[in-house]
Amino acid sequence: MSFVDVGSKLVGTTLGQEPTASEGANMSENGQITTSPGRAGLRDTVSARLVRFVVDATRAAGASPGCFTGLPDLADEVLADDLVRVPTSSATVVWEVLTALRQGGLATELVRRSPLGTFGVWDYLFVSGATVADGLRDGFHYRDVICDAGSELLELHTDGALLTVWHRTCVAEPAVMAAVGEYALAMVLSRCREAARQHIVPVHVGFAHPLSGTRGELADLFGTSRIDFGCEANTVTFLAADLTAPRADVRPGLSEVLRAHAEMLGTAAKPVPDWYAVFRSALTAALFEGTPTIGRVAAQLHLSPRTVQRRLDELGTTWRAEVDCARADHAARLLGDARLPLRAVASRIGYRDERSLRRALRRWAG
Incomplete structure (x- = not known):
């Protein structure tokens, strides 16, 4: 005391x-x-x-x-x-x-x-x-x-x-x-x-x-x-x-x-989302708007594209792999809606046509 x-x-x-x-x-x-x-x-x-x-x-x-x-x-x-x-x-x-x-x-x-x-x-x-x-x-x-x-x-x-x-x-x-x-x-x-x-x-x-x-x-x-x-x-x-x-x-x-x-x-x-969760959220938002680019996502995170690439590398992944994963997740959600034709799903996730989407689906399925 x-x-x-x-x-x-x-x-x-x-x-x-x-x-x-x-x-x-x-x-x-x-x-x-x-x-x-x-x-x-x-x-x-x-x-x-x-x-x-x-x-x-x-x-x-x-x-x-x-x-x-x-x-x-x-x-x-x-x-x-x-x-x-x-x-x-x-x-x-x-x-x-x-x-x-x-x-x-x-x-x-x-x-x-x-x-x-x-x-x-x-x-x-x-x-x-x-x-x-x-x-x-x-x-x-x-x-x-x-x-x-x-x-x-x-x-x-x-x-x-x-x-x-x-x-x-x-x-x-x-x-x-x-x-x-x-x-x-x-x-x-x-x-x-x-x-x-x-x-x-x-x-x-x-x-x-x-x-x-x-x-x-x-x-x-x-x-x-x-x-x-x-x-x-x-x-x-x-x-x-x-x-x-x-x-x-x-x-x-x-x-x-x-x-x-x-x-x-x-x-x-x-708990506040960690950096990767924030990145995935920004990537998903960019995917909704069209073909995502690392420049657009980096700008949303107030980071440079190089910094984004470096952080992904530290996590053992790449920009290309993350875009592919985000597309797979988004495609799975869209394909759950039977009213959407395959052509519309392809367009919404950034593929040129149904053929490109089918190839991606086979790749995602292993």
Whole structure:
């Protein structure tokens, strides 16, 4: 147990201790931190919704349209699906680009860009509890809905008249750790204010990273000048009375519905397609449009034809073999429709006539 001196108070924070999943989202009367380490199926991944948010912020900061070329899991069509989970490593790349493009005022800008509802059901968990603290517990417990629970730890700790939110991020780049830490605490404060319907002011804010820039921006963002740097963790401390007062506008049963939905999202989540799956999808789309060319498919992937050929070679295949395979798959689907004459099937998959198609069918059949 370590302590951060806040005036005449001592705020307890348990560092480096990750509770077990069985502890759930509850917090005991003696102040035991209780957060979930996240569901195994979602570890090492981040929600496409969160990655899309950071990508949009990066573009707004001046990133070039082709900035993430070569990372198919960051393609717009992939990030458009909120059920997709993107590898944490790719999400970290986006953060690195964002922090390189914009340094001062980043946390303030990200809070401005993320009003309530930006992160879907995870946002509404924060504002549906019987108290603000209850909403925090639900949000922290289901943080794997939006982020990598193994990399982003959010914990709630009580010590008498004080409640402290504790955050740690495990990314390696110092600039990214600083940016994520500042935004995480600022976002939590924003949701607390939304839930309480009042301008809650923290008692104290602490950051693990050293001061960079000026204190003024963060003082304005958090509403207090009592901010320290170089602490053991990122923390924001509140008067318990501000977070435990019963909320007048609570909708009975809503928290249970949102928790059930959060559980469902974990079950329905989909891993992002790997490069080969994205390539096959682009090739199939090109086949629908006519005779596919490596130049057309490469352009859709924002890669050069040479790079596409190299990656296929690394997988032990070739452009010609992949086109042949895609044609075979498409032909099998079309031949299942008895209404289509052989001539029409040949035309749709890029063959000049029925004879060429028959030769291909014999080859595919061995």
